[in-house]
Amino acid sequence: MTDKELIKAIKNNDQQAFKQFVENNQQLVVNICNGFLHNIADAEDITQDVFIEVFLSINKFKEDAKLSTWLYRIAVNKSLNHIRDNKKHKILNSIDNIKDPDKKMEKELPDVNNSQPEKIIEEKERSQILQYSINSLAKNQKIAFTLNKYDELSYKKIAEIMDISLSSVESLIHRAKKNLQRKLFKFYKKN
Amino acid sequence: MKCKKVNKNLIFYIDGDLSLKQNKEIEEHLSHCKKCSMLYNEIKLSLSVIENEKGIETNPYLYTRIKQRLEDINERSTNPVFAIQQKKLFQPVLVSFLIALGIFIGVSIGNNYPLQENNIADTPSEQYYINDLQQEHVEYFLLNNE
Known part of the structure; x- marks a missing residue:
């Protein structure tokens, strides 16, 4: 259909x-x-x-x-x-x-029945750090990055959804990655 | 390649966005720099969280739930009480009505209550204020003591 x-x-x-x-x-x-x-x-x-x-x-x-x-x-x-x-x-x-x-x-x-509680806590912590870092990105960077990374949508599809040009999507994702790395780098360097 | 440059490009290296030459340079650097290598592992592990979150199985009853909610919405829109509620008219109308009712009850109670004139002549004699000082002067006590 x-x-x-x-x-x-x-x-x-x-x-x-x-x-x-x-x-x-x-x-x-x-x-x-x-x-x-x-x-x-x-x-x-x-x-x-x-x-x-x-x-x-x-x-x-x-x-x-x-x-x-x-x-x-x-x-x-x-x-x-x-x-x-x-x-x-x-x-x-x-x-x-x-x-x-x-x-x-x-x-x-955490779930006490799980055999690897430490691993679960560590993964949860990583997930929280990543979420925090992604959420602190600028709105458009966050949308473009999430659609690309989590949903594996093409740049063309993201451009259609966000109603922007293809080059803008490229630029947004590039900046999102750069900022995300900076935030993760800062965090892990501290710890 | 220096540590600073490697650190700036780690995420692009992990995603495979760099040229072959840059990839090779970073690979070489990571093989001998322990600090950068540790950081690379941390960032790679963090980004792998995304992969773990991707494989979600959708709820098989999703459509049934959507259908149920649509039926509820349809039922509400045909029910006149819910229809008013949906237009967000019900609450302000109810509040306005209650305020008007309160004012009306207040006014009608006020009108029916007998008016009390505050005339001093109607005050019972036992409630008159007695000025003791006028009847018993201080000098009078002083004279008696002598």
């Missing part, structure tokens, strides 16, 4: 076509969301929101545009909005943790 046929079918409330569309794209959307959120449960929730938005606003979509680009753009925006909203939530959570420190400890304890 081509994009045009698929859009037409979804517009006509064809449940089977929508199901097919979800199944074909869910892996990529989850990957995009997880690339930004680094949390599978959150990524799945946002993926649901993304497909719901597609279904609800498909009538506004121009049939000559690329459906996948539109879908990925919604995924990026929803993920970034979730991060923004979560910042407020984190502040409230930190207040809760001050009130109830035992609760905070429970959350942070």
Whole structure:
């Protein structure tokens, strides 16, 4: 089924076509969301929101545009909005943790059944350092880098999603890598 | 190649973005510089986290959940109470109504309450203020003591 046929079918409330569309794209959307959120449960929730938005606003979509680009753009925006909203939530959570420190400890304890707790803690720490470094990049650098690294999207596809030129994508990814290395270098040099 | 230059290009070396010549130079440097080699390993391990995060299996019930949520949204939009709520009209209307009701109840209670005139003549005699000093002068006590 081509994009045009698929859009037409979804517009006509064809449940089977929508199901097919979800199944074909869910892996990529989850990957995009997880690339930004680094949390599978959150990524799945946002993926649901993304497909719901597609279904609800498909009538506004121009049939000559690329459906996948539109879908990925919604995924990026929803993920970034979730991060923004979560910042407020984190502040409230930190207040809760001050009130109830035992609760905070429970959350942070690693899985005791695992045979290599040290390795798990080390990996978690690495992941946090990387997340922190990626999140501290400029917004456009972060989007371009995440789409390229986590979702393995081509520079051309990223340019379409971000609505910028190919050379801008190249420049953004180059700068993102440079800044990321600087941040990681600083951290590991200190420790 | 010097350490500083190697450190600047480590991420590009790991990603394979450098030319063959640059790759070889960095390789050579890493083989004899322990400090840079350690840093290279740390950065490589950090970036490998990305690879670990990629292989996520999607939830097989994702479509079922989306369908359920769409049905809920559809149900809400057909229900008039939820429809008002969705337009974000319900809350301000309710608040305005409660404020108006409060003012109305306050005014009606105020109108029904009998007015009390604050006239001194109506004050009972036992509540009059008695000035003791006028009746018992200090000089009078002094005279008695003598």
